[in-house]
């Protein structure tokens with residue numbers, strides 16, 4: 033073999049494809065190579081290192097060199113060898129003129145020395161200097177030559193001269209002396225005998241004028257902190273320090289600092305007192321922390337952070353921002369277009385006649401004929417938003433929505449009680465239903481303020497509807513269920529009902545389990561706050577209708593339940609329990625876990641774009657006068673309700689699916705099951721499918737963690753400094769308002785770590801998908817689930833005229849209680865967008881591809897492949913379940929299949945698909 037007389041390195045280049053993504057190790061023949069194994073590596077082996085490193089050590093070659101070179105080294109002379117780097121840079125799909133010009137200038141200045149400088153860092157220490165061995169600096173050599181290359185990705189090359197005793201490369205530093213940042217996807221180094229070394233980057237490399245320090249990228253080999261090779265120890269700390277920042281200053285968009293702040297940026301007190309909002313987070317109003325931006329305070333309130341208004345973006349660390357350079361920006365771009373351009377046009381078009389729908393046909397027309405927007409819409413907007421069409425030869429636009437799926441199979445299903453009940457277990461918010469464990473239901477609110485705690489629902493209201501059972505028997509036989517929004521709403525009802533055009537009750541709905549496994553509503557309780565503290569609450573109990581009048585009242589009652597539910601779904605279950613609660617864990621992960629940490633590698637796909645979508649939400653969705661306040665009944669108190677749930681009910685140990693089901697009485701413990709529970713309501717599509725995915729995530733996390741924290745060495749978790757720092761910072765800072773809660777689980781054993789990580793992955797993927805992607809398909813028909821109610825039920829004692837109007841025209845009354853045309857169309861546009869999958873969405877169990885493999889650990893990759901198989905099997909099982917006529921909550925005449933937890937999906941609004949992360 034030719035290599036035996038030369039330094040193996042550069043000579044290999046001719047034989048390898050040298051393409052990013054070529055992960056094959058180029059193993060030479062052992063017979064004609066001499067391999068130097070570093071003393072550090074030998075020491076690691078002697079100590080019986082982790083299996084992953086052992087496997088890597090199967091090719092522990094630092095450099096393979098000839099016998100002549102051995103003599104040179106023995107004679108204390110170092111031989112140089114050449115290795116080559118391929119850097120994959122991703123370009124923007126569309127660049128404006130200014131960017132094109134700067135690119136050309138950068139290419140020219142590159143030629144005269146303002147270039148991109150690279151240096152390789154060894155995993156080893158130089159025994160003489162006690163510092164990491166370095167290659168010496170080199171530059172990307174073909175930037176100028178490739179200035180006109182077209183394509184999304186451009187591969188640049190560089191060459192390094194390294195000493196023969198360099199060891200294995202563990203990191204590469206990059207300095208960008210150009211004017212403009214560039215997006216580095218990955219680097220592959222070839223020429224070392226151990227084969228190509230991959231450096232996954234996926235990061236913006238800033239110009240030195242914005243960020244003077246060198247960027248550090250580590251190879252894809254996972255290392256626990258205690259096993260960091262000597263040459264990388266300092267760099268590992270340095271990189272984390274940079275990501276943490278010093279907690280001061282206003283963040284620039286080019287920064288990459290992850291830090292914490294309270295939600296003190298939702299209000300805009302400078303605009304007027306009406307737009308002031310309390311700070312969420314802190315002793316008074318506990319809340320998770322969000323990403324710190326460091327903006328100065330407002331003029332009128334030193335505690336409130338000043339706002340950045342659209343279209344200027346809110347700071348998120350540079351690599352968290354959605355980018356136009358890939359289609360990942362598709363949904364986000366559309367959301368921005370809706371929030372920043374479409375809604376203002378909509379308001380300008382129809383706010384002057386902010387009228388009620390004139391009949392159900394008027395709502396239907398939104399899907400058929402469409403609504404003419406008087407104001408012309410810009411061309412780019414029309415292209416981006418599928419529900420806006422241009423009227424030919426006119427400056428007017430036509431607003432025409434897709435028919436929500438919930439209407440597509442049975443237009444009238446929403447009117448039926450069985451469908452109302454079915455949606456509690458297979459709808460957009462299937463996580464509020466609970467089993468009634470004692471009758472009557474009781475409030476936990478302070479009776480001194482809210483009066484006697486017992487519900488007004490009596491046995492007489494429901495006993496005739498229980499298939500011959502007494503209420504007590506029905507409770508004991510686990511046949512009574514409840515949607516209970518009483519305690520979360522009642523403290524806010526007075527303020528809500530004082531708002532113009534907002535009316536709400538605190539509701540409870542009881543359901544009976546039919547012998548065939550479906551639920552039927554048997555009573556709805558509508559509660560208002562007491563007139564004086566401690567007095568009895570005014571309350572109305574509705575039971576299934578018997579005549580025309582009670583039919584309409586029942587429909588209005590169900591609409592109020594739907595409106596309560598829409599608020600809890602959006603503010604609590606969707607926003608708080610997935611989006612907002614994940615953010616501190618993500619901030620802490622970037623601050624405390626090195627990119628080399630195996631837990632960081634596991635979590636990385638589940639953190640994608642969450643900070644950015646949450647920032648966009650703070651800017652335009654959950655802010656004062658934002659979309660959520662304007663479209664949901666609680667209006668200005670929306671976020672206070674969200675915070676009240678966090679304060680009184682949120683517990684991390686109940687956020688995993690099995691624990692949540694047990695808390696709600698929907699499952700009992702069953703050690704014979706892989707997930708440890710048995711459903712009380714067997715045909716509960718969300719929970720039934722959710723448990724399949726929960727089990728798959730658990731077994732993946734368990735098998736992955738075994739590679740790094742084997743049961744044979746139980747002390748590893750406690751002694752992992754980064755892991756413990758991450759966990760404790762997440763609790764003590766990110767969720768610091770609950771830091772003293774007794775329910776935080778310990779993080780001592782592998783079972784603890786499996787449970788913790790499984791819960792996070794579950795929340796980011798399946799739980800979010802179940803709560804997010806049905807928003808338009810299942811919730812886009814406003815009468816079925818009004819996000820906002822404008823009237824209480826008519827009562828002759830309260831307002832005889834209003835009652836008379838109701839009797840005379842119940843249709844009109846019903847529609848006047850619904851959202852207005854503007855409120856409804858705005859809501860529909862936003863939830864349609866939020867329900868959309870991007871074309872490049874990354875789904876649970878999907879391949880983790882890139883120019884550099886996410887991990888060099890083949891067993892970790894194998895664990896991920898097994899996970900993919902298990903997820904695919906879950907998908908097949910879900911398909912079968914949806915075709916099973918005995919499962920009446922997902923199969924039957926006109927019944928929508930339950931696909932929100934079917935893992936894969938094409939792009940668009942599909943009501944299925946489980947992305948890896950909270951990204952929309």
Ligand SMILES: [Fe+2]
Pocket residue numbers: 606611800804950951952
């Ligand atoms: Fe979401």
